[in-house]
Amino acid sequence: xxxxxxxxxxxxxxxxxxxxxxxxxxxxxxxxxxxxxxxxxxxxxxxxxxxxxxxxxxxxxxxxxxxxxxxxxxxxxxxxxxxxxxxxxxxxxxxxxxxxxxxxxxxxxxxxxxxxxxxxxxxxxxxxxxxxx
Amino acid sequence: xxxxxxxxxxxxxxxxxxxxxxxxxxxxxxxxxxxxxxxxxxxxxxxxxxxxxxxxxxxxxxxxxxxxxxxxxxxxxxxxxxxxxxxxxxxxxxxxxxxxxxxxxxxxxxxxxxxxxxxxxxxxxxxxxxxxxxxxxxxxxxxxxxxxxxxxxxxxxxxxxxxxxxxxxxxxxxxxxxxxxxxxxxxxxxxxxxxxxxxxxxxxxxxxxxxxxxxxxxxxxxxxxxxxxxxxxxxxxxxxxxxxxxxxxxxxxxxxxxxxxxxxxxxxxxxxxxxxxxxxxxxxxxxxxxxxxxxxxxxxx
Numbered sequence: 099x100x101x102x103x104x105x106x107x108x109x110x111x112x113x114x115x116x117x118x119x120x121x122x123x124x125x126x127x128x129x130x131x132x133x134x135x136x137x138x139x140x141x142x143x144x145x146x147x148x149x150x151x152x153x154x155x156x157x158x159x160x161x162x163x164x165x166x167x168x169x170x171x172x173x174x175x176x177x178x179x180x181x182x183x184x185x186x187x188x189x190x191x192x193x194x195x196x197x198x199x200x201x202x203x204x205x206x207x208x209x210x211x212x213x214x215x216x217x218x219x220x221x222x223x224x225x226x227x228x229x230x231x
Numbered sequence: 232x233x234x235x236x237x238x239x240x241x242x243x244x245x246x247x248x249x250x251x252x253x254x255x256x257x258x259x260x261x262x263x264x265x266x267x268x269x270x271x272x273x274x275x276x277x278x279x280x281x282x283x284x285x286x287x288x289x290x291x292x293x294x295x296x297x298x299x300x301x302x303x304x305x306x307x308x309x310x311x312x313x314x315x316x317x318x319x320x321x322x323x324x325x326x327x328x329x330x331x332x333x334x335x336x337x338x339x340x341x342x343x344x345x346x347x348x349x350x351x352x353x354x355x356x357x358x359x360x361x362x363x364x365x366x367x368x369x370x371x372x373x374x375x376x377x378x379x380x381x382x383x384x385x386x387x388x389x390x391x392x393x394x395x396x397x398x399x400x401x402x403x404x405x406x407x408x409x410x411x412x413x414x415x416x417x418x419x420x421x422x423x424x425x426x427x428x429x430x431x432x433x434x435x436x437x438x439x440x441x442x443x444x445x446x447x448x449x450x451x452x453x454x455x456x457x458x459x460x461x462x463x464x465x466x467x468x469x470x471x472x473x474x475x476x477x478x479x480x481x482x483x484x485x486x487x488x489x490x491x492x493x494x495x496x497x498x499x500x501x502x503x504x505x506x507x508x509x510x511x512x513x514x515x516x517x518x519x520x521x522x523x524x525x526x527x528x529x530x531x532x
Contacts, residue, residue, distance in 0.1 A: 117272040172431050188271075198428055199497050200405055202271045203253045208404035208428075 120188040120206075122226040124181040124213055130168070130221045132178070140175035142168040142221050168219050177212055181222055187213075233361050240373050240383040241266055242397075243344055246278055247369035249362070254384060259397040276366065277351040286340040287347055289320040296336065297322055316367050319350075335363060343372040379521075384409070386498065387425050388523040395421065404428075405498075418473065418484065423522055424501040429492065437499065438465040441490045444501070448472070449486050462524070464491040470508050483508035493524035500524045 133141045146164040148157075170178055176197070180190045187209070195205035216222040236247030239254060242261055248268050252275055258264025265279035297311050300322075311324035316337065323335035338349040348370060352363055373381050379390035385407040395411040398420070405427030412420035433440060438456055445451075449469040456465045466489045473484045485508045490501040502522040 115273075120272070173428075198405070198430075200427060201253055202251065203255060203269065204404040204427070206271075211404075 118226065119210075120191070121186050122224045123183065123186045124190060125183045125223050125225050126178070126181055127221050127223065139169060139171045140178060142170065142178070144168060144220060166220070168216075168221050170216075173208075173212060174216065177209060177216070178221075181213070181216075187224070233365055236365060236369060238369070238383055239266075239268075240381050240388075241278075242280060243373050243380055244278065244280060244341070244348060245369070245371050245373045245383075246350075246366065248276060248366060252276065254402070257384075257400060257402070259400060261396060273353065275353050277349075278370075279349045279351075280341075280344075280346045281349075282344075282346045283340070284345070286342075289338060292338065293320055293322050300324070316364060319367050337367060339370075341370075341372050343374075382409075385425060386496065386524075387423055387500070389421075389423050389502070390521040391421050392419075395419070416473070419506045420503075421505075422501075422503040424499075424503075425524075426499040426501070427497070429497065429499055433499065436465070437463065437490050437492055440499070441465045441467050441488055441501070444490075445469070445486070445488055449488075459491075461494060462491045464489055466490075471505075485511045489522075491524070495525040498524070 127144060129145045130142045131145070133143055144166045146162075146166060148164060149162070152160060152162070177190070177194065180193050185193070191202065191205045191209050194200070194209050195202055198205070200208070213222055213224070217224060234249040234251070237250045238245055238247045240246075241254075241257065242264070249270070252268040252270050254266055255269045255274070256265070256267035258266065262282045263280065265277055267274050268276040268278070293313055297313070300311060311322055314321040314323055314335075314337075318339045319337040320339065321335055321337035324333070333354045335352045335354065336349065337352075338347060340346075341348050350367065350370065352366075354363075375393055376390055378393055380393050380395075381388070381390055385402055387407070387409075391411045392413070395413045397409065398412045398417060399408070399410045401408045407425045408422065409424075410420060410422040438454070442454065445467045449467065449471045451467065451469040453469075454465075454467045456463055458464075466487070468485075468487045470483045471486050473482055484505045487504045488501065490499060492499050500522060
């Protein structure tokens, strides 16, 4: 059966609403240390945690890399600076839009796509409030 | 106080929406489709169209729609109310026990385009009657300009020949590209681009960028830059070989490309016009395509 516009356009009950997502706060991973920003971007050094199972004698044999390096391009570098844990996503989008002369939704799509990638790579986490209130 | 409305023209339909509403969904089909606008928090307006042979029976249409809404709400109240606004037939309501969002739906027949136009307003906070009325009043068919159709979308305003259809549209953050074509193989086509975030990716001048964009496939006839009302406009003209063209003169397309950075918004604008090379002499130069970036410049390719 064909869906009405209302059915197609409104968020499903289990989804985080658009407005609520904008209120979430991107928080940088405290274990990620920026290494000297350069012209082309920024390198983050992320200190990983040793897995629990890694105890002697297993740890004598397996030596996983506990330090990861995440390279950010110039967009990522600018976003990393904006995501200082004090601004919510809406404020980050607004700041990014103003700095780059973008519309709100252009900036929103760019920022959320980029932050999703940074979240996947473990340098950013998003704090979402429990309720809409 | 009503916000100022900014016009969008899509498929010959002009609609004015608040300046902070943006088009997030769109359809290319002339016969049937919809565009959706959103403010920063949610979808606010859906504009849909459907070509019909004549004016539909609005009374019956609204009755059916109301019945369907009541069915969806499982019989709970939605306070649906039929309304009229000029030529618009509408139904407004929602927000009842079923937790439905308050919305209003209006429809009218637009005779010059022979299509049924519907607007669905989503009104989450409170009903904005003044805004709804202003938007409804602003919807109309955009008249042709000397055989061309005007489009105004995603920060661009341009004219394309009436017979051309929108073949593709990609609206990504700071990168919009719309391509129009006519004929089976799009032997005539116009493309318009608007790109942003230039300081992140653009190296060199606009001429350099345009040269790279044209690539080696275009055999240059001319290239250069001209000053036009405070805009430094780069251009490339030439020919390129078309795949699958006929042996007798149909293998080449004449190519005209132009690009510039608008100082008003810092975006890179680009227009591309291609047509069969055998018609090159017949085509009056600069008539075929117009792309406008701001009030001060409408550049001809």
